[in-house]
Amino acid sequence: MDAAPRSGCPINAAVEALGDQWSLLVLRDIIFGDRRHFRELLAGSLEGIASNILAARLRKLVTAGILSKQDAPRGQRGRYSLTEAGIQTLPILYALGDWGLDWRTGDPELRARQELMRAEGRPFIEAFMDELRARHLGAAPKPRTGGPGPLERLESAHRTAIRPH
Amino acid sequence: MDAAPRSGCPINAAVEALGDQWSLLVLRDIIFGDRRHFRELLAGSLEGIASNILAARLRKLVTAGILSKQDAPRGQRGRYSLTEAGIQTLPILYALGDWGLDWRTGDPELRARQELMRAEGRPFIEAFMDELRARHLGAAPKPRTGGPGPLERLESAHRTAIRPH
Numbered sequence: 408m409d410a411a412p413r414s415g416c417p418i419n420a421a422v423e424a425l426g427d428q429w430s431l432l433v434l435r436d437i438i439f440g441d442r443r444h445f446r447e448l449l450a451g452s453l454e455g456i457a458s459n460i461l462a463a464r465l466r467k468l469v470t471a472g473i474l475s476k477q478d479a480p481r482g483q484r485g486r487y488s489l490t491e492a493g494i495q496t497l498p499i500l501y502a503l504g505d506w507g508l509d510w511r512t513g514d515p516e517l518r519a520r521q522e523l524m525r526a527e528g529r530p531f532i533e534a535f536m537d538e539l540r541a542r543h544l545g546a547a548p549k550p551r552t553g554g555p556g557p558l559e560r561l562e563s564a565h566r567t568a569i570r571p572h
Numbered sequence: 573m574d575a576a577p578r579s580g581c582p583i584n585a586a587v588e589a590l591g592d593q594w595s596l597l598v599l600r601d602i603i604f605g606d607r608r609h610f611r612e613l614l615a616g617s618l619e620g621i622a623s624n625i626l627a628a629r630l631r632k633l634v635t636a637g638i639l640s641k642q643d644a645p646r647g648q649r650g651r652y653s654l655t656e657a658g659i660q661t662l663p664i665l666y667a668l669g670d671w672g673l674d675w676r677t678g679d680p681e682l683r684a685r686q687e688l689m690r691a692e693g694r695p696f697i698e699a700f701m702d703e704l705r706a707r708h709l710g711a712a713p714k715p716r717t718g719g720p721g722p723l724e725r726l727e728s729a730h731r732t733a734i735r736p737h
Contacts, residue, residue, distance in 0.1 A: 413619035415679030417672025417686050418600050418665055424676075425668070426593050435583050454578035472675070492675045500583055502667040503590070507582025510637070510657045511589075514580030521582050 424471045425496065429456060429464045431503065434473070434496050437489060438539065439520060439561060444484045453517075468493070489543040494536050501532055519568035520561045531557060589636045590661065594621060594629050596668065599638070599661050602654060603704065604685060604726060609649045618682075633658070654708040659701050666697055684733035685726045696722060 412423055425431055432454060442448045449461055456464075465487065468474040473493040477486045504521040507513065524531055535557035540546035542558075555563065577588055590596055597619060607613045614626055621629075630652065633639040638658040642651045669686040672678065689696055700722035705711035707723075720728065 412676070412678075414682065415677070416600075416618060416669075416682040417676065417678050418669040419597060419619060420672035420676035420678060421668035422593060422596050426591060426596060428587060428591050431587050431591060432584060435581075453581060454584060492671075495671055495674065499664070499667040499671055502664040503586035504581075504583040506657075506660055506664055507585035509660065511577070511582060511585035512580070513577075513582050513585060517579065517581040 421499070424473065425499065427464075429460055430468060431496075431500060432456070433461065433464050433468065434489075434493065435500055437474070437487060437493075438497060438500065439558075441542070441558065443486045443488070445487075446484065489539060491540075491544065494539045494543065497532060497536055497539070516565055516568040519564040523561060523564040535561075586664070589638065590664065592629075594625055595633060596661075596665060597621070598626065598629050598633065599654075599658065600665055602639070602652060602658075603662060603665065604723075606707070606723065608651045608653070610652075611649065654704060656705075656709065659704045659708065662697060662701055662704070681730055681733040684729040688726060688729040700726075 412420055425434075432452075433448060433456070436442050436448055436451060440447075440451060442451055445461065445465070448465075449456065449458055452461070465474065465476075469476050469487075471492075472490055473496065474487050475490055477488065479485045501521075501524055505525060508518060508521050508525065534549075534551075537546075537549045538556050538558055541548040577585055590599075597617075598613060598621070601607050601613055601616060605612075605616060607616055610626065610630070613630075614621065614623055617626070630639065630641075634641050634652075636657075637655055638661065639652050640655055642653065644650045666686075666689055670690060673683060673686050673690065699714075699716075702711075702714045703721050703723055706713040
């Protein structure tokens with residue numbers, strides 16, 4: 408755990424853990440991009456995160472109990488998983504993206520996922536957190552009523568919004 | 573407006589505007605503490621924000637369209653108001669505090685407001701945003717069914733949780 412918090416306020420606690428220019432984007436790429444390895448996170452970064460910053464943020468998120476790192480045998484790559492605390496950052500990412508949708512312009516293919524979540528509302532977020540528990544924590548998948556799961560639907564919304572060049 | 577964003581992602585847009593160790597705490601103190609002047613924000617800061625950091629963050633939030641500053645006659649103090657974009661950061665603060673409530677310890681009197689919001693759910697957040705529109709934007713107050721408004725209820729929850737010394 409980190410040094411003593413600046414105050415006992417729960418908003419401050421979250422800001423201390425997540426309030427910087429990169430941590431929430433790393434979580435976004437793990438959650439929505441299903442990227443679990445350092446090299447994928449580095450190569451796939453839309454915002455061009457630097458290698459040393461990515462390494463520092465991953466370490467910080469592990470220390471904060473938001474990610475866990477599975478040790479890999481010598482010469483193989485370590486794999487990052489969300490903890491339950493990490494999975495529960497999804498409503499924070501949702502709230503941030505919802506604000507961005509209303510108050511900033513952006514690319515249609517990057518807004519499509521957020522628009523889908525807004526249209527579907529809280530039950531979709533809950534179902535996505537269940538899917539993340541199955542993917543990251545090895546929880547038994549919740550029975551679904553058929554059709555694609557939340558991550559597949561998000562990826563499909565993203566692909567559909569990419570205009571042909 | 574700021575320089576070009578790092579990407580067209582709506583989550584990134586919000587992180588660029590709000591992702592630092594202080595901006596969201598300044599908004600918290602304006603929203604929940606009803607502090608509208610520089611000196612109140614400085615003197616009342618639980619986390620001990622430094623004067624130069626507070627000045628820089630207020631400037632950044634005005635530039636980002638999240639706060640507006642009312643010019644004051646010479647010798648008087650300027651007053652900050654939330655814009656509509658600023659009022660709509662409340663769901664972000666709520667999501668952060670909700671995470672902090674579950675994943676960090678803290679002081680009962682600082683957790684009481686967040687616990688009230690969690691218990692009351694989304695309609696309370698909506699009513700509080702309406703109250704902020706009346707306080708900050710001069711909107712006509714929405715008719716209420718009697719009883720104290722959201723800010724008064726939050727302050728009362730906070731006071732009740734302060735244990736006698």
